[in-house]
Amino acid sequence: RIVFGTTVLLTDLESEEEKTYQIVGDDEADIKLGKVSVNSPIARALIGKVEGDVAEVMAPGGIREYEVLEVRYI
Numbered sequence: 001r002i003v004f005g006t007t008v009l010l011t012d013l014e015s016e017e018e019k020t021y022q023i024v025g026d027d028e029a030d031i032k033l034g035k036v037s038v039n040s041p042i043a044r045a046l047i048g049k050v051e052g053d054v055a056e057v058m059a060p061g062g063i064r065e066y067e068v069l070e071v072r073y074i
Contacts, residue, residue, distance in 0.1 A: 002046045002071055004038050009070040010046075013054065018069070023047070042066075 002008055007022045021036045023046065029037035036043050045055040049068050057064045 002049045002068065004047075005073070007072040007074055008046060008068060009072075010055075010066040011069055013065040013067055019066075021046075 002023070004023055004025075007020060009018060009020050011018050019034075021034050021042065023038050023043045024035045026037045026039060029035050029040070038044075038047075041059070042055075042057045045057045046066075046068070049055055051068050051071055053068045055066050055068065057066060
């Protein structure tokens with residue numbers, strides 16, 4: 001289950017691109033390093049999800065759907 005501090009492997013269902021993000025505090029967030037703020041739209045959509053779930057994220061270009069492939073607690 002995705003919570004604060006977890007690292008998540010996702011696939012963008014539209015582009016089929018895989019992305020890895022770690023959910024961190026506001027002061028640690030750095031998208032270039034794959035660290036997203038717990039308060040960001042993507043983190044809010046992912047919190048509570050488990051592997052196999054699909055999260056809908058409101059992005060600047062509209063709603064994006066990401067499937068959760070793996071949740072890591074590191």
